[in-house]
Structures are given as C-alpha cells and as structure tokens.
Amino acid sequence: MLYFLKRDLILQKKLLWLYVPFILIFVFTWSSPFLIFTVAALYIPYNALAYDEQVNSDKLLNSLPYTRLEITLYRYLGTLVYTAVSILLVSMILMLFDKPFTVYDIGIGVSFFLLIASFTYPLFQIFKQGNITTIIIVAFVLSIGLLSTLSEYLDDFSNAIANSAIDQSLLFTVLILSVLIIYFISWFITYSIYRTKDF
Amino acid sequence: MEKVIELENLNKNFPGFSINDLNLNINKGYVTGFVGANGSGKSTTIKMIMNLIKPDSGDLKIFGMEHGDYEKTIKQKIGFVYDDNIYYEGLSLRDLQKIIAPVYHDWNNETFYNYIEKFELPLNKPIKNFSKGMRMKASLVLALSHNPELIIMDEPTAGLDPVFRKDLLKTIQEIMMDEDKSIFFSTHITSDLEKIADYIVFIKDGDIIFNHSINTLQNDFALVKGNRSLIDRDTEQEFDYISFKEDTFEAMTKKPRKIAEIFGDEVIIDKISLEEIMYFFNGVE
Numbered sequence: 001m002l003y004f005l006k007r008d009l010i011l012q013k014k015l016l017w018l019y020v021p022f023i024l025i026f027v028f029t030w031s032s033p034f035l036i037f038t039v040a041a042l043y044i045p046y047n048a049l050a051y052d053e054q055v056n057s058d059k060l061l062n063s064l065p066y067t068r069l070e071i072t073l074y075r076y077l078g079t080l081v082y083t084a085v086s087i088l089l090v091s092m093i094l095m096l097f098d099k100p101f102t103v104y105d106i107g108i109g110v111s112f113f114l115l116i117a118s119f120t121y122p123l124f125q126i127f128k129q130g131n132i133t134t135i136i137i138v139a140f141v142l143s144i145g146l147l148s149t150l151s152e153y154l155d156d157f158s159n160a161i162a163n164s165a166i167d168q169s170l171l172f173t174v175l176i177l178s179v180l181i182i183y184f185i186s187w188f189i190t191y192s193i194y195r196t197k198d199f
Numbered sequence: 200m201e202k203v204i205e206l207e208n209l210n211k212n213f214p215g216f217s218i219n220d221l222n223l224n225i226n227k228g229y230v231t232g233f234v235g236a237n238g239s240g241k242s243t244t245i246k247m248i249m250n251l252i253k254p255d256s257g258d259l260k261i262f263g264m265e266h267g268d269y270e271k272t273i274k275q276k277i278g279f280v281y282d283d284n285i286y287y288e289g290l291s292l293r294d295l296q297k298i299i300a301p302v303y304h305d306w307n308n309e310t311f312y313n314y315i316e317k318f319e320l321p322l323n324k325p326i327k328n329f330s331k332g333m334r335m336k337a338s339l340v341l342a343l344s345h346n347p348e349l350i351i352m353d354e355p356t357a358g359l360d361p362v363f364r365k366d367l368l369k370t371i372q373e374i375m376m377d378e379d380k381s382i383f384f385s386t387h388i389t390s391d392l393e394k395i396a397d398y399i400v401f402i403k404d405g406d407i408i409f410n411h412s413i414n415t416l417q418n419d420f421a422l423v424k425g426n427r428s429l430i431d432r433d434t435e436q437e438f439d440y441i442s443f444k445e446d447t448f449e450a451m452t453k454k455p456r457k458i459a460e461i462f463g464d465e466v467i468i469d470k471i472s473l474e475e476i477m478y479f480f481n482g483v484e
Contacts, residue, residue, distance in 0.1 A: 001482065007298045007377035011287055060285040062251050064302050199251040 004074040035099035037109025044082040118186035125193040205228040209257035218405040232396035233385040240405040241385040244358030284353035288327040303345035311344040352384035389473040421455035425466035442480040451479040
C-alpha cells in the first residue's frame, strides 16, 4: 500500500506544487464550494492514471511482488487517502479565504467525485492503452459541464437537506454509505477485468 | 537435478498465434539461453513465467510453487529485465530506488550502489535521457539489487553495442559464481550464448524443438559436408537436415560417429555452431 502512495507522490512531485494554485483557481472562479471539493479530489488520482499510461506500468507492477488483487485494491484505497488529503487542504484554503462551506458541501462534493471514479476506473481497464488520456480529458470536461449544470440544483438540494425535517445526519450517512458501496462494486468490476488480463 | 522452472502442457491461444502443450524444465544453478526467431513464442513464454500472461491451461511452477498461491513469494525471488522500458521516464535512478527498494524484503542498498558505480550510471538524471545501453544497465541494477535467486531477461542484449554486451556477459558470469542462482534469458545473438550458457532451449512456432546442454550440442551435433552423389534415399536417413548447393551438400546430424563409419573419408565432419544448428532447425525443411 505504502509503495503505491509513495510512487504516486514521487511521480507527481513537480505537479504537486501546482496543486494549491489549481485549487485556488476554482476557489476564486466558482461559488459552489462542493464543486471545489470534487475537482480537488480528482487531481492526484487522475494524474497518477495519466502517468501510468505513459509507460507500460502494468508490466512493471505485475512483475513486482504484488498480486492483481492488491494492485487494483491499492488504487482504490489510495484514491480514498488522496480524497481525505484533498478535503483537508480545500477546507483549510476555504477557511483561510473566509469562504463559507458546510459539511454537506464536503459530503456531496466528495460523493460526486467517488461516483465519477467508480464509473471511470473500470472503463480504463476496458479501453486500450493510449486512450486513457482522452478518457480522462473527456471525463473531466463532462463532469465539470455536468456539475456546472447541476450545481444550482445541488445547491438547492443541499439547502433542502440542511433545512428539512428528516434527520440530517441519517440522510448524510445513507448518502456516504451508498456511494462507498457503489465504489466497492466498481473495484470488484475493475478487479474482475484486471484479473484475467494479459500484459 | 532440481528444477527452478517447470512448465507442463501449457496452452495459450491468441488470434493468429498459439502455444500448444508446451513442456519445459529449467535446471537450478545454471544459465539457460532461450533462442528462437522473432514471433516464435519466446516473449509469450517469459510472460507466462512472470504471470503477465495467464495460460489457458497447464501447470506452471517456479521454485516448485504455483503463482496462484505463492505469487508474491515467487516474485520476491525473481529479478527481471525486459527489452522495452517499463520504468517511468521522468524519474531518476534515485527516485526508482526509493520506489522499488521497499517492495523487496532482501533489497540491499550496498549492492545497488556497487552496480551503479560499476556501470557508471548517473543517479540523478531522468531515465528518458539515458541511451539504450544505459537503460538496459539501469534495468539490470534494479533487477539485481534484491539478490534474486532467479534472473529472467527478455532480449537483454538486443540493440546493444559489443562493448556493453561483453560487460553484461561478465556480470552474468559473476552472478553465477553463486551456485544457487539461475538465469533464464532469451536472445537471438547466439554467439553470446556459446560463451555463457549451460543449456540452450530452442523454440519454433510455439513448440520447444530442443532443450540440451551446450556440451550435448557441441559433442552430439555435427556439420557434415560432402559430394551430393553420396546422398541417396538410405543415407539421407542419417541426417536431420540437409541443404544442397550445386554438387555439394551440407547437413546436420546427431550421429557423427555413425556418419564417420558409413562415409569414411568421403565427407568432412565438423563442429557445428549454435547459429548453424538454429539455421538448420529454422530454415531447411
């Protein structure tokens, strides 16, 4: 597990300097805080995927003492770790610049990101190498477009949750749990494909 | 003799290429060269050994263990070198060391730095600025620093200049001072093999044609030259492959003593090189 985290960080050591400026751009151009959480969470895992695509990294990973189950699982768990880091970082930046946000912004923003990841990670296993960068760009543009369109609705939604009579923490827990279940199913699909692949 | 690699009835089908009932045993403690033309199945076999390609059926054991249950134990003890670059281009050897070292229980930094010094490799320069020879050396350093018991190399000498090939062969000889180590490597440069290999495995169209010790090849195989008129339906049986050129013939035999008895001084019986053996097995029908 540590190998994968370390590898991603060493690979991205130059890009990591751009991480904070990248978040700042969204802080100052968008009003919806939950979108910032989504976009910030995308940064490290999707850059890692783009790096892996440049070389035949599956050939290296599978020649090292790792099982295919570990390789896919660590990618998914690593993404959760980076998501946690991004939540901390964005929260700190938002507080620093006095931008208001709620725990629901974090919940919805991160859920959105995890849904995007759940959808795209298995796709990377289906499509051939060489298309991953295209998929990343398309997924990114689509999700941003989708998010912008939905942002008003989602803002209302999160306000509605905040003001509704239903137990908010219960609703929130159900949301996070469902997303995590979808995320786990996505890992299982990815692993099923990866398990029998030839490199 | 103890086996380090055992392949039994391996089958793998690809569109346009297949490996059928492949059987191969590699002895522990020796250098085995794996030869064959391009597209004969060398890389596929190596990838099956490394579990990069899953066979459709058959048994595959490394150190007597199967990948299914012992994949990690097996790979802890293997060092690998491939002919294409599998390391991240933007990273230096120092970065790669940081990434790879923690993966292996037996990684030894001293060994790593010794090889870096020996091969005169820069530690802090990105791999993308390395020449082909330097990349191969870098792969070799990363493959050898965890003191592997089995070293698997796919075409390590391809596209390299003679000076570096000599360096590589010397390194292999040094590694083999340790009797517990085994090396299995594919190549199409047969002159390299005659210097260092103990066994030669020859593959053609996905079939293992032979797996012999270099002594067997040198003593039991011979090149026979003579006048075409000596060859008739009966004498032809004594040769494995014959090629004719105008009035003369050139043939390979596995029975040099019998040939000497039959033909006496009428033919020339010569030592045969590995390249000639491959030529006969490959080209002449």
